[in-house]
Amino acid sequence: MSVKTLVIDGKDVSGNDNQTVMEVARENGIRIPALCHLDGLTPVGACRMCVIEVKGLNKLLPACVTRIEEGMEVSTNSDRLQRYRRTILELLFSERNHICSVCVSNGHCDLQGLAARHGVTHVSVPYRYPSCPVDATHSRFILDHNRCILCTRCVRVCDEVEGAHTWDVMGRGIEARVITDLNQQWGTSGSCTSCSKCVHVCPTGALSEKGKSVAEMAKHREFLPYLKQMREDHR
Amino acid sequence: MTLLEDLQHITEEEEEKDSKFKYHINICVAAGCLSSQSDVIKKTLQDEVNKCGLAEVCKVKGVGCMGPCSGGPVVALAESGVLYEHVKVEDCAEIVKSLEGKPVERLVQSTDTPFFKRQVKIVLENCGKIDPESITDYIAAGGYRALTHALAEMTPVEVVEEVKKSGLRGRGGAGYPTGLKWSTVAKAQSSGRKFVVCNADEGDPGAFMDRSVLESDPHRVLEGMAIAGYAVAADMGYVYVRAEYPLAIKRLKTAIKQAEQQGVLGNDICGTNFSFHVEIRLGAGAFVCGEETALLASIEGNRGQPRPRPPFPAIKGLWDRPTLINNVETFGNIAPIIRNGGEWFAGIGTEKSKGTKVFALAGKVQNTGLIEVPMGVTLREIVFDIGGGIPDGRSYKAVQTGGPSGGCIPAEHLDLPVDYESLARVGSIMGSGGMIVMDDTSNMVDVAKFFMEFCMTESCGKCVPCRVGTAQMYDLLTKMTEKRATPRDLALLEELCEVVKNTSLCGLGQTAPNPVLSTLEYFRHEYYEAITGGIPAGPAVEAVS
DSSP states (O other), X not given: OOEEEEEETTEEEEEETTOBHHHHHHHTTOOOOOSSOOTTSOOOOOSOTTEEEETTOXXXXXXXXXXXXXXXXXXXXXXXXXHHHHHHHHHHHHHTTOOGGGOTTTTSOHHHHHHHHTTOOSOOSOOOOOOOOEEOOSSSXXXXXXXXXXXXXXXXXXXXXXXXXXXXXXXXXXXXXXXETTTBOGGGOSSOOOOOHHHHHOSSSSEEETTOOTTOOOOOOTHHHHXXXXXXXXX | OOHHHHHHHHHHHHHHHHHTOSEEEEEEOSHHHHTTTHHHHHHHHHHHHHHTTOTTTEEEEEEOOOSXXXXXXXXXXXXXXXXXXXXXXXXXXXXXXXXXXXXXXXXXXXXXXXXXXXXXXXXXXXXXXXXXTOHHHHHHTTTTHHHXXXXXXXXXXXXXXXXXXXXXXXXXXXXXXXXXXXXXHHHSOOSSOOEEEEEEOOOSTTOOHHHHHHHHOHHHHHHHHHHHHHHHTOOEEEEEEETTOHHHHHXXXXXXXXXXXXXXXXXXXXXXXXXXXXXXXXXXXXGGGGSHHHHHHHHTTSOOOOOOSSSOTTTSOGGGSOEEEEEHHHHHHHHHHHHHOHHHHHTSBOSSSBSEEEEEXXXXXXXXXXXXXXXXXXXXXXXXXXXXXXXXXXXXXXXXXXXXXXXXXXXXXXXXXOSHHHHHHTTOOOOSSEEEEEXXXXXXXXXXXXXXXXXXXXXXXXXXXXXXXXHHHHHXXXXXXXXXXXXXXXXXXXXXXXXXXXXXXXXXXXXXXXXXXXXXXXXXXXXXHTBTTSSOSSSSOOOOO
C-alpha cells in the first residue's frame, strides 16, 4: 500500500492508493453528494450524483468508485456539476410520485435532504405520475414503489450483509422495479428474514416500518459500519 | 500428418472434387435471401440439374451473402460470373437450361457497376463464395492457415505485434486500437485463466453486418478468436450472440463442431500445447448487453447491466479474469492480417483508420445490402456510386451512421471521408456499420424520436440520467412531433441532452442524445417548426426558469 497525494477542490490531500476519491474527500471535510453509495455496501456508481471533474479528462467520473491517483486534480463542486446534480435530482423527483408532505420519511429522506442542499426549489421537467403499487403484505414493513429511486441499497444490503438476497431488480429502463424473491409479494417471501436492514438503508420512504405516520420513519444505519468492522476484525 | 499437411490435403481433395464440375451455381442462403425462399429455389435448381442429367457436371451450392440484398434471392454462376437477381422458382428450369448458352437476360444484374467494382473485400472475401456450413470449403479457400502459421512460426508477442502493425481498430464502433487491447490482455497478470469474448450482440436498428458474417463465413470468426487466444494466452472463448439470430447461431454451432473435429479448436491444437475452446452464449434481447461490461455480466449469468470502468475487462473481465473482447468484424480481419502481414493491411485506408469497413446500407437508397469499402471513401461514393443514389426521384437529406449512438450527416458533409475521426468531427460516429439513408420525406424530429424511443426502452435502468433522462427526452420529442411543444420544451431538451451525455454510466446513455444533438445542429429549423407559435425570435431559447 502506498500513499498518494492529490488536489481536491484546491486542497492538497493524501490517501492510500486503494481509497476512492469520495473517501479521501470526506476525510478532508469535503462532502460529495451520493444516493446509491453507502459505507459498508459495494459501490455501484449508479445515481451519478457523485460525478467529479478530473483535470485532463473529458469524462466525468463517479467519486464513489474512482481510485485516487498521484497528482490527480479533482473538482467536486463546479457550477457545471451543481447544475447537473440539480437536474439529476429533478429527474428523480419527476420519475415517481415523491410527495414529501405526506411521506413517512419526510425530514429523514436523503433525496429530500440533497434537494434542499442543492437548492432544488422546483422541478422543471414534467412529472411522469406513473401508477405504482404499494406492497403492504409483509407483517412489519411496507414497500412503496412511488418513493423508490432504484438506488439498490436494499438489494445490496440483503445480499452482501444479511445474505438472504430477497431483493433484486426486474424490468429495464423506466420500467425497472425492485422485487422480492421472484416478484412475489413481500409477505409471502420465503427468503426474507425480516431483519429490517433494507428498510434502514433505504434513502427514501420506499421502505418503511408499519405503524409509522408522516415524518416518523427515521432510519438507523449504525449497524452497517459496525457489522463491516466486526467482519474485518474477524477475518 | 501435421495439421498443416492435413489442411493442404483437404484443399487438394476439395479442388480435385471441384474440378469435376463444369458449372457451379451458387445461391445465397443467408437470412436476407432465405426470407424470399432461396432454400426452395436451391432445391428446385438441384432438381432441375438432376432432371437435365447434369448432376455430374453441375454443382448447386448454398453460399453466404453476396451483397445486393435488395435483389434477393441472388444466384451466381461461378464460371461465367453471371449474377441473377429476384430469381423465382419458375425461373430455375430456364437458368439450368441456359448454362451452356446465353444467360437469362431478364434476370441478369450487371456486375460491372460501382456497387461491385468499388468494394474491397477482406472480411467478406469468402462471403458468397463458400458454403458456410462446410469447413472443407473454408479450408480450400485458405482457411485456418493463419492459425497454423501463427502457432508454428510466430510467438504470441509476434502475433500481437503484427496486429499492432496493421493499425486495426475495433469495429464495434468506438475504434479502440485492437493491437493495444491485445497487448494489454497479454500482459495482464493472472493467476488463473484468461478469456476471449466475441461480441456478436449486434443490435443497432438497420445493422446486419455481424449477422451476415456469421451466417456466411463463421469459421473466419473462430479462426480470429483462436489466434487471439494464442496471442493473449487464453484457453477459452465465448461468442455472445443475440438469440434473434437463429441462423447465425446454427451455423456457428456447426462450425464449432466441425472445427473441433478437424482439430483446429480443442486441446493441443496443431500438436502444440495451445488449447482453445469456444462456446456460444445467447443474449436474451437486451441491446445494452452489447456494452462490454453488461455483456460480461450476462455471460456470468447475472443481470445484464454495465458497471463503471475502470477496471477495464482487459484487466478484470469475466469472473474477474483478464478478458479480451472484440466484435465479429474485428475478429474477421485477423486471419487476413496474419496471412498477409500487418503492413499489407496498413496499406489500405487512411492515416488513422486502416483497412476496410463493412456497412449495412439501408433506407432510401437504390442498392440496399452489405458492402465493404476501404476506409476513407466518401459518403457520396457510398450513397451515390455504390448505393446508386436515392430512388423515386427524391433528393438526399441525410445519412444516419452509428445507430442510436450516432448522428445524421447532411448533404454539406457528403464529401467527408469515412473514418473514425471525420465522422466524430461532424457529430456522428463510425459505429458498428449501420448506414441508413434518408430522403427529403424524412422528418428529422421523427428520426430523433425513433432513436430516443429505442434508447429509452433499451436503457437498463441502473443509472438515473439514462433511465429517467431518455424517458423525459422521448416525451419532449413526442410533444414536438404532435406540435404541442413550446420553446421552453426545446430548451429543456437541449439541457437534458447535455446532462445525459455527460453523466450517464455507460456508452448507451452517454451517446443516447447524439441523434438529437446532430439533428439539432443540422436541421434545427425542423425543431422550430415543431414548436407551437412558430420560430422563436432569438437564436437561443431562453434558459429554463
